[in-house]
Amino acid sequence: MFIENFKVEEWFNKYEKDAVYDLADTCVDSLTLNELLEIAGGKEIYLNEIFSKKLNYGDIHGSLRLRNAISSLYANQTLENITITHGAIGANQLVIMSLINPGDKVVSVVPAYQQHYSIPKSFGADVHLYFLKEENNWLPDLEELANLAGSDTKMICINNPNNPTGAVIPDEMLSEIANIARKSGAYILCDEVYRGLNHCGNPFSVSIADIYENGISTGSMSKTFSLAGLRLGWIAAGIGVIKQVNHHREYNTISVGMIDDYFASLAIENKDKIIKRNLDKIKTGKEILLNWASSEPKITVVPPNGGTTVFARYNLPVSSAELCKNLQSETGVMILPGETMELDGYLRIGYANNFERLKTALNIFSKWLRKM
Numbered sequence: 001m002f003i004e005n006f007k008v009e010e011w012f013n014k015y016e017k018d019a020v021y022d023l024a025d026t027c028v029d030s031l032t033l034n035e036l037l038e039i040a041g042g043k044e045i046y047l048n049e050i051f052s053k054k055l056n057y058g059d060i061h062g063s064l065r066l067r068n069a070i071s072s073l074y075a076n077q078t079l080e081n082i083t084i085t086h087g088a089i090g091a092n093q094l095v096i097m098s099l100i101n102p103g104d105k106v107v108s109v110v111p112a113y114q115q116h117y118s119i120p121k122s123f124g125a126d127v128h129l130y131f132l133k134e135e136n137n138w139l140p141d142l143e144e145l146a147n148l149a150g151s152d153t154k155m156i157c158i159n160n161p162n163n164p165t166g167a168v169i170p171d172e173m174l175s176e177i178a179n180i181a182r183k184s185g186a187y188i189l190c191d192e193v194y195r196g197l198n199h200c201g202n203p204f205s206v207s208i209a210d211i212y213e214n215g216i217s218t219g220s221m222s223k224t225f226s227l228a229g230l231r232l233g234w235i236a237a238g239i240g241v242i243k244q245v246n247h248h249r250e251y252n253t254i255s256v257g258m259i260d261d262y263f264a265s266l267a268i269e270n271k272d273k274i275i276k277r278n279l280d281k282i283k284t285g286k287e288i289l290l291n292w293a294s295s296e297p298k299i300t301v302v303p304p305n306g307g308t309t310v311f312a313r314y315n316l317p318v319s320s321a322e323l324c325k326n327l328q329s330e331t332g333v334m335i336l337p338g339e340t341m342e343l344d345g346y347l348r349i350g351y352a353n354n355f356e357r358l359k360t361a362l363n364i365f366s367k368w369l370r371k372m
């Protein structure tokens, strides 16, 4: 089966190992197990518990403890509405492969995560891209989206909060998007991997699974909980969808590692502390980034409201891939070209990881820009 190259992943594979200053990353500074256990308190108890577990397959659809913890992230999702996957990447893949058939119309909002359009395309779906615009603060124009979706769409794919733009869809707008989908009974796959990282007010936006009968939320431990190394994600959706997904899941998952399940449960049970830590880091990084951007004449940034990245426009007559290649080879600074996310003329910059590195790299980038 043919599938297009996953451009962001390819860029990482090619350039990340030589990066001196990696600003392409989307994770908040990842936690060590020691840090997680310190946050949770009672290290000895937890380690004894995990060391004495028999390493069998564990609970096939995820432990009750884990699914209970995940359901606490939603308003209306119970154990039966949740299945556990290998990261959000496994969750998105499973949702699309379970629900999309050749010829189905899929509308994918971009820039976002390439899975949302390249996987349905690979199954022979009729995929339409809807491009977000900077002048709309990277939020969809509902009339345009409704026109594109029409009344014959099988699935609309969105990402909220959005990677790379940092835009957060207001709750009322999400309800409007659900109304657009309702016209054709379309599923909405909402990749909510950054949900819990809204910068102001409640860190958690309303989830699509809680407000739309055909809404499917995918999430994971990677961003909100700074635990990408657990490789653990989930799908929250109506029971009918979960049944279809689990039918396919038998073929590619069995279960997720029980050690991952254990530490993920512990992290979600301590969500307030972890999210506070992460939002504090995001606040510091965002201030550094926005101060830099405001004094950099060749760069324009829409201030982000969620997540860990911005999508910066640059005013130079080169492609984003060319810019990023030259910048990295001449200075060691790695950022991600917009071309890998279907929009040239932009650069994704991650700001939530290591602040000394962020400051140094932005300084170097400024000096480099002055020479251009």
Ligand SMILES: Cc1ncc(COP(=O)(O)O)c(C=O)c1O
Residues within 6 Å of the ligand: 026, 086, 087, 088, 089, 090, 112, 113, 159, 163, 191, 193, 219, 220, 221, 222, 228, 232, 233
């Ligand atoms: C929007 C989005 N979805 C999914 C993923 C994959 O996340 P996970 O590490 O949980 O597989 C990423 C990772 O960067 C992402 O940015």
